Amino acid sequence: MTLPSATHAITQNIPSRRSGLGRLARRHPVVLIGGGLLIGLIIVAVTAPVFAGDPAAMDPFKRLRPPSAESWFGSDNLGRDVFARTIFGARISLLVGLLSAACAALGGLVIGVLAGYIRAFDNIMMRVMDGLMSIPTILLAIALISLTGPGLGILVIAIAIPETPAVARLVRSVVLSVRERPYVEAALCGGARLPKVLWRHILPSTIPALMVQSATVCASAILTEAALSFLGVGVPPEIPSWGNMIANSRLYLAIAPLTIFAPGIGLAVTVLAVNLLGDGLRDMFDPRSKRRR
Structure with a gap:
């Protein structure tokens, strides 16, 4: 390919990408809004040390100060910058x-x-999943954390375990509907081994449902983490978290309302962004919504 023709191909790809983004905005604006909000929050969280200051710095002479140019959201009961702690809490x-x-x-x-796909495994694991689903998420997480002590790793495990059964049941229902389709039976009759059939024919069918359910689990996990931190069994108190910020500042609501409103708004916006993304992905992958268009 000559240089002019290569340049022409590149310039043709740019409008096509823009048209693809415009098509996504027209057909699925909720995905664009939710994904944009979530990406923006991730960028803010990653770049927090650049502009947010030190969330652990305490100054007893600046306790419960109102918002100012030095501290945009004021300070908490220990003289810490609420803006910095809110950004790092994200x-x-x-x-x-x-x-x-x-x-x-x-x-x-x-x-x-x-x-x-394996009926003998199904009878055993689904009963275990039913047992886990019968236990409230908060109580199971508190029980696990009380055995090992608070920490980020155990917090993730304690939240992920109660959420796993819902994902497993959803994937199982998709697999049960896909395994009877002709192309799967044709692959098995052609001599394909089970791992290859699972990898090439079964797993791709579960991805759309898994993406939507993962967004729901993410939003639920964020709320559960905030609830556990509020109760004092989440991350350690020295680590800024929206849950422990709300817990520490609830007694000073009348004096310094931003100490609660700032992390509360951050929590609400984050959960809203994840839920919007999940709802948009559900509509995008729903065959009935495609037929309506």
Whole structure:
């Protein structure tokens, strides 16, 4: 290919990418809004040390100060910058939410695929999943954390375990509907081995449902982390988290309302972004919505 023709091909790709983004905005604006909000929150959380200051710095002479040019959201009861702690709190919530969703999705995918295809495994694992689903998430997380002590790793595990059964049951239902389709039976009749059939024909069919369910798990994990931190069994108190910020500042609501409103608004916006993304992905992958268009 000559240089002019290569340049022409590149310039043709740019409008096509723009038209693809415009098509996504027209057909699925909720995905664009939710994904944009979530990406923006992740960027803010990652770049927090650049502009947010030190969330652990205390100054007893600046306790419960109102918002100012030096401290945009004021200070808490220990003289710490509420703005810095709110921005750094986004790191904990997003990290716990994304890691919990990833662990629950991976565990639920493995269990759901095996349970949906191997009937002997199905009878055992679904009874175990039913038992886990009967236990409230908060109580199970508190029980696990009380055995090992608070920490980020155990918090992720404690949230992911109760969320895994819902993912496993969803994946299992998809596998049960796909395993009877002609192309799967044709692959088995052609001599394909079971791992290859699972990898090439079964797993791709579970991805859309898994993505939607992962968004739901992520939003639930963020709320669960905030609730556990509020109760004092989440991340350690020295780590800024929206849950422990609300818990520490609830007695000073009348004096310094931003100490509660700032982390509360951050929590609400984050959960809203994840839920919007999940709802948009559900509409995007729903065949009935495609037929309506």
